[in-house]
Amino acid sequence: QAGGATYLIEYQACKAIQTSANRQVFNAAFPSTPWTTNINDCDTYPYIRWRITLTANLLSNSVPKITSVTIPIRQLP
Secondary structure, three states: OOOHHHHHHEEEEOOOOOHHHHHOOOOOOOOOOOEEEHHHHHHOOOOEEEEEEHHHEOOEEEEEOOOOOOOOOOOOO
């Protein structure tokens, strides 16, 4: 592994959300977009979620750190 540690931010959007406790179950009534690294792929969707993957570099002992994630909002629903 050359270089420093890395991070990956992915976004997923949907038109409606499932409010039950078990959100891991697929529900066709709540379709969502595929995970993407481009937030523009989530345009026109009222709900968005994100996941962050941090990868440490074991050779250089670098650990990634994220202090904030800014998501632009053009209009609130």
